[in-house]
Amino acid sequence: MKQEIRNYTFNFGPQHPSAHGVLRLILEMDGETVMRADPHIGLLHRGTEKLAESKPFNQSVPYMDRLDYVSMMCNEHAYVRAIETLMGIEAPERAQWIRTLFDEVTRILNHLMWIGSNALDLGAMAVMLYAFREREELMDVYEAVSGARMHAAYYRPGGVYRDLPDHMPRYAESRWRKGEKLKRFNKWREGSMLDYLEAFAKDFPSRVDEYETLLTDNRIWKQRTVGIGVIPPDLAKAWGMTGPMLRGSGVEWDLRKTQPYARYADVDFDIAVGVNGDCYDRYLVRVFEMRESAKIIQQCVTWLRANPGPVMLDNYKVSPPSREEMKDDMEALIHHFKLFTEGYCVPAGETYSAVEGPKGEFGCYLISDGANKPFRVHLRAPGFAHLSSMDDITRGHMLSDVVAMIGTYDIVFGEVDR
Template sequence: MSTQPSGVAFASNSAEARQEIRNYTMNFGPQHPAAHGVLRLILEMDGETVQRADPHIGLLHRGTEKLAESKPFNQSIGYMDRLDYVSMMCNEHAYVRAIETLMGIEPPERAQWIRTLFDEVTRILNHLMWIGSHGLDLGAMAVFLYAFREREELMDVYEAVSGARMHATYYRPGGVYRDLPERMSRYRESKWRKGQSLKRFNEWREGSMLDYLEAFAADFPKRVDEYEVLLTDNRIWKQRTVGIGVVPPEKALAWGMTGAMLRGSGVEWDLRKKQPYARYAQVDFDIPVGVNGDCYDRYLVRVAEMRQSARIISQCVRWLKANPGPVIVDNFKVAPPSREEMKSSMEALIHHFKLFSEGYCVPAGETYCAVEAPKGEFGCYLVSDGANKPFRVHLRAPGFAHLSSMDEVVRGHMLADVVAMIGTYDIVFGEIDR
């Protein structure tokens, strides 16, 4: 009886048999923390090298588009927040712009500037979440804590205008819900914050929200410098990102990539410049572009975008401080009457109840409106048959288009590089499995 271990017997097998056994299949997700949602990635591996990647989606399917078709137009704005739940107001912007286009409504000038302001606040919020989570994926812990320090300061702004820290439902057809508040909430004394510490935390909060945002925009570039000290010239970070996941510009265009994925490959395309909306035509900013189209270039593009967003916020603050005015159209069909009007007018009271129960009818037609969301082009294709609810809503999510490139981009890379590639896509599955 042979005493050879079973492993020795394998050596006598044919080369063909060894070739068959060498490749194996691995499930990456859907529960993996680096999958950034319920992405199930089926990887065919040759040792540590990826031979094939098959992204599976559908595990989170929310039916958002069909839900929006079953409700009055104004009751679906909150669904938009929950699609890409770190780009909330940008999603709202595309949807309300589509409604306004079909109804022929032009929001007041101040409302347009407020939208421009909050689109950029949202862009910074998104990129802070991205740089923190991407750093965690690749082994950098500290940057996550730094990024959330600034993120919480901007979440206070969301809460101040809407009452919610995430799902704001602040944009409305015809403008925004209400004007910017004259004061910000302040920290109270506690065992963690007292004396000079409390005074420092409340320093920006002594004035209005615009004063607060002005101070934030002036201070934020120094915070971005801190992130760059941690990452940009860090040799481990560069080893994990330089030359990884290269997307040539012609491939980026063929795959329908937008946002930092497209600009990282050197294509200077940004809807804020090429098809301006809100008040982007009146603000001065640059479009950062990459050179090599790898993970490192996409990181640099997003970091530069945060700096440009702070620049836009400063310009919006200056205009809003100098130009008071209405923030929503004076039209009871789409905008609720004020409390004062409801107290003195039965007609205004009826309009209020009708607006929030039945909504409004949108003229028959179809339109597509897109915004430059933090992850890329987020668009809303809206069809109305003249009723008070959409006949068809279809949403163009940037992450959905980006995932189609996964197989070709990661082939030949190591398993750890797949994590870097998923992170650089900046995917959120609420919008992909909408």
């Protein structure tokens, strides 16, 4: 009697190391071939949007860092821009340049995490160690400017928390770093943060060359990525894809060029566009973006070095008084406490503000009813739209190709399960 052969289903995740968070993917398989992929989300539900509706506007800035926790300041940028739009205010020019600078620092941080983890998913272990070498150098910049290595809460409606520091923290002598080795680690840290970032931006392209030496012409890497997960341009637009996912499919769309914000209209950079729309093209797009981000950082450093000025509006409605003012003026002291407890009222209205995050368009739809808390907050996360296409893109691929696709989507579940 002939036995009937049926497809079988199993869980990929949520505990799988290649699931990039708490993705539960139910796969229907015919042998090693994917017949259906059903993404299940919600295992990390944080209720960020409802939490933001229960607190004064300023107190929700730290929530933004915890959404896509690899693109922290870019998330903050979308939220504070939405508030500024409703209030009819604009951050000082120096603050705008600092935001541009740190958006690109954040883009490099994100892509370093991506290239290291994606390579590790596909069996290339060394790239992770290379990428995290540079990532640590930029995390030191986050820490120096905000006091936190990840969740910075550095952007504010009306500007940024404070100006760039005049010096970078240095490594102390230890059993691991001493003598010439210690001097080498502290070489870039002799001057200001701008000096440090300039040295990093000049050196970084040579580090990207190292990543490309390991991957770009690597036979195994190309076998795992070329022709895998091809997304035609029309399909990419139909699924609402943005960022490297869209540009990898040949669509030249980047909010930094098409709808400039901060000071992107004043800096020179190019947009990378893919040809085939496969995993390999998306890899090349992100590598190119890292090089362009280094160019933008150098331009921001040049402008910031030549143009001192305020980094926060001199407007008591959104910014606290200085410590000197509070010592001499009881009214300023009262305002300080009022700002950090009750916050400020935002004029009634609604707006949508978006930035070109490292993963794609990160947007904040904000409604105010005139109170000191948002009436509604809705966040547009690129990872959610990308993950929705998983079934359509992976059908007919092998199980190992699903790992490559999840990696190339660059998913972080804080924003998907917001």
